[in-house]
Amino acid sequence: MGTIDVTTDIESMMDINVMYFASLADEANCQQETVKLPQDTSLTELYEQLSQKHRFSRPQAELRVAVNDYFAKWTDQINDGDSVVFITPVAGG
Amino acid sequence: MTDNIHNHSMTIKRSTDEAYLIADRDGFALLDIAIDENKLKSTLDNDSCGAFVCFEGRVRNHNNATSVDRLTYYGYEDLAINQGRAIIEEAKKRFEITHAIAIHRIGALEIGDVAVWVGVVSAHRYPAFDACRWILDTIKADIPVWKQEYYEDASSKWLSNNG
Numbered sequence: 134m135g136t137i138d139v140t141t142d143i144e145s146m147m148d149i150n151v152m153y154f155a156s157l158a159d160e161a162n163c164q165q166e167t168v169k170l171p172q173d174t175s176l177t178e179l180y181e182q183l184s185q186k187h188r189f190s191r192p193q194a195e196l197r198v199a200v201n202d203y204f205a206k207w208t209d210q211i212n213d214g215d216s217v218v219f220i221t222p223v224a225g226g
Numbered sequence: 227m228t229d230n231i232h233n234h235s236m237t238i239k240r241s242t243d244e245a246y247l248i249a250d251r252d253g254f255a256l257l258d259i260a261i262d263e264n265k266l267k268s269t270l271d272n273d274s275c276g277a278f279v280c281f282e283g284r285v286r287n288h289n290n291a292t293s294v295d296r297l298t299y300y301g302y303e304d305l306a307i308n309q310g311r312a313i314i315e316e317a318k319k320r321f322e323i324t325h326a327i328a329i330h331r332i333g334a335l336e337i338g339d340v341a342v343w344v345g346v347v348s349a350h351r352y353p354a355f356d357a358c359r360w361i362l363d364t365i366k367a368d369i370p371v372w373k374q375e376y377y378e379d380a381s382s383k384w385l386s387n388n389g
Contacts, residue, residue: 154302155372156384158231199370202304218302218370222386225299225330225371226283226342226362 145172147213151183155221161187176200176207180219196220235300235372236333249327253317254310256301256371258333261343266327275324275347279354281362283342285335289385295376299341301332302370313364321357323348328361330371 152165161183170179180193197220198205204220211217237258238245246262249255250269263280270278287294314326328344335341344362348354366387373385 152234152302153231154235154370155232155300155374158235162231164231164234199302199305203308204305204368218305220302220305220370221372221384222388223366223368223370224373224385224387225301225369226366226387 146170147172147174147211147215149179149211150214150216151179152216152218154218156191157187157189157219157221160189172213174211176205176209176211176217179211179217183219191221195222232298232300235302236298238301238303238332240303245329248307249329252307252311253314253326254307254328254330254365254369256303256306257329257331259331261329261331261340263340263343263345266329266343266345270325270327270345270347272324272347275349277348277351277354278345279351279358280343280345281358282340283362285337285339285341287337289375292375293378294337295378296334296336297373297375298334299330299332300372300374301330303332305370306330309368309370310365313361313368316364317346317357317361320360321348322350322353323357326357326361328365330365330369332371 146169149168149170151168153161176198198207199218199220201216238256245255245257285297317326324347326346330342344358346354346358374382375385376382
C-alpha cells in the first residue's frame with residue numbers, strides 16, 4: 134500500500150484508491166494502493182504518475198479507465214475518495 | 227506472491243445464490259464455480275417464447291499453434307456487473323427478445339470447462355440468434371475479464387481480445 138506524496142497543503146489533497154488487475158497488478162506488485170493527489174489532478178496525470186512509479190509497460194492509449202465501478206472517460210474529473218481502475222485490454226469469452 | 231496479487235479477482239465477493247439473482251434481474255454476473263446451465267435455462271423459461279438460443283464458450287486445448295494446459299480468468303466483479311447490465315439492456319433495445327442472461331466464470335479452469343454462457347429467449351428465432359451473438363461479442367469486447375494461459379513448459383501469458 135504505497136502513497137505518493139506531493140507537496141501542497143493537506144486541505145487541498147484528495148485520496149484516490151487505485152485497484153490493479155491482471156498485468157498491471159503484476160507490474161505494480163500489489164492489488165491496490167491509496168494515492169494522495171492535489172485537487173484537480175486528472176486521470177491522465179494519475180496514470181502518468183503511477184506509470185512512472187511502477188514502470189507500466191502499456192501506454193495510456195491502450196487502456197480504458199473505470200471510476201467507482203463504471204467505465205469513465207479519461208477527461209472525467211475525479212474526487213476525494215474515488216476508486217480508480219485502469220483497464221488493460223480485456224480477454225473474456 | 228502472484229496468487230496474492232490476483233486473489234481479489236479470482237473469486238466473486240457475492241454468494242453464488244446472489245450472483246444468480248443478479249444474473250436473473252440484471253442479465254449478467256460473474257461466477258467462480260461451474261455454471262449451472264439447467265438453472266439458467268429454467269430461469270429463462272417463458273411460455274410466450276418460441277425460441278431459446280444459447281452459446282457456451284469452452285476452454286480449448288490450444289491457442290493458435292500453442293498447446294494450452296490450463297488457464298485462469300480474472301474479473302473486476304463490480305464493473306463487470308454494471309457493464310453487463312448495460313449490455314443486456316442494450317440487447318433488449320436492439321433485438322426483439324424477451325429476456326437474456328449471460329454469466330462469465332472466473333478462477334482456474336480446465337480444458338473443456340464452460341467459461342462463458344449466454345442464453346436468449348424470444349417469441350421468434352432470428353432475434354434470439356442475433357442477440358445471442360451480439361451479447362457474446364460485446365461481452366468479449368467490454369467485460370473486464372482477463373485471461374492468463376499456462377503452457378506445457380510452465381510459462382504463462384496474458385491474453386487480449388483486441389491486440
